[in-house]
Amino acid sequence: MLVFIINRLIQAAGAVVVMSMLVFIGLYLIGDPTAMLVSPEANDLERAAVRQAFGLDQPIWMQYLTFVGNAVRGDFGRSFLTGQPAMQLILERMPATIEMVVVAIGFAVLVGVPLGMLAGLRPKAASTKAVMTVSILGFSLPTFWIGLMLIMFFSVYLGLLPASGRGSTVNVAGVSLSVLTPDGWRHLILPALTLGLAKAALIIRVTRAATREVLPMDYIKFARAKGVRPRRVVGVHLLRNILIPIVTVTGLEFGQAVAFAVVTETVFAWPGMGKLLIDSIIILDRPVVVAYLVLMVFFLIMLNLVVDILYMAIDPTAREKVRDQ
């Protein structure tokens, strides 16, 4: 088990290095950030001074090595726009994003698993057909579209919920959270719903497929024959066995949701790190973009690792496979 985790961590480090190199070289090729750093009236001497101050006069490999050297110490450079450390900028925005994603995924699981199980248990019912049709729409319609429709209905037509911003927040150990105030919840509902609907659709489909796969198994038949109450068969024998794919998909979708928060945050002007990324991409704020991507790759790899460990905790056969290696 420990060997497995160490192996994965080494792979993770390799992936972070490769990704950072690709992103760095890629971003190096686009526009000259000097234009953003100095006023248009600046003369060549001033330009050169700024380039030197930010290390932009060095050859690219030198810039990359300096970047890696600093990155190891947690320094990802300063934002060209605000002059603040890039990583700090992102970390400041992270709680808002994580908060929204957690609520969205929570919603998706709470709605998706029961509906998916019902659909799997009653494959021919009219309600199942309706749920499955709607779920196709749920993940084929673009996220921003769902967001706009929700804004149109709840904010513009009904005037019930705010369409942008984060509302009032409460500071808990240096992290501001919206989930603790009623006003924060009012702001949180629409973005979380937007992000969560597509995920719920996916979880419904995964749960349904798993349910249909597990139902004909001998242990379910045996439990039924033994006279176990139907509710217990579904709640224990079935649920435990469909958990494996659900946990895997939910875990991986969590990472996708953090990435997709870029879209939701733009629609709802939610001040998270996705909005920061888009703004930084548009104004060519290279350090922030690179820092975001390095953080994201690291996060995704960690998430994969956690999912794998959880997977082994739930599925004894997976544990044995790792032990045999």
Next chain:
Amino acid sequence: MSIASPQAPVVAVETPFQRLRSQFLENRLATFGLILLALIIVPSVLAPWVAPQNPFDIGKLDIFESQLPPGSVSESLGITYWLGTDGQGRDVLSAILYGMRTSLVVAFVSVTGALLIGATVGLTAAYFGGKVDALLMRIVDLQLSFPAILLALIMLSVLGQGIDKVIIALIAVQWAYFARTARGTALVERNREYVQAARCLALSPLRIIFRHMLPNCMPPLIVIATIDLAHAIAAEATLSYLGIGVPVTQPSLGMLIANGFEFMLSGQYWISFCPGIALALIIVAINLVGDHLRDILNPRSAQ
């Protein structure tokens, strides 16, 4: 497209086009999807000839007739704005037809590109196996584990704006799906007699892969390509909505929706809502057709 090749043994994979057609039309929902698709695609492709107005010819716009509700009649141009006008006095219906055209071109070209690249990679991996397979599939896995939207964002931030750039970015995020499917199908095909026979004839790998295996691997790839068209349209709309997709001079559906957003909050819903409905309709239509195609072409689910 001819799926049947003379060497192929008679198996269920061989489906004459006519049988496919009759099987397809049996499903009413899918037929409805196909009709809907035609009703959207035909006028969009013919947009310059059927649209009431060229929305990008500034000389033909009347700025004083901006933000008119649906059904208004133009005083100066003598046309009816069936879906209203936007903030610059453009006929929304015309803008949708032109925008849909851009969206469709981006989707078709990018999906075709991704299909070609993905099929080539997948078939090569399956045919050669061993280290080639391991290396190529590693790249595919790496690509699939990274969120598509982020990859597209990075590509576009590196490449800049433009229709061609959006197409490149969309190919980059989609090819891996095709590669994986092509490999899966090709692994089965590789052991069939016709491939062994071709190998005994010492035909070049290139010829075996493209002339013998590829046609037999096509059905699942076509199914994925169909549904992927909807994904490509959605992805392009998302990127354009974020303001890093197509340029302002060639607005696609996503950009029309983004442009109308500010008006929506003040109650002029149609500027954003109508292109939004058009986007939803095309995605739904493609999914209806694609879903049924999968049922027909996939022998496992047909049972």
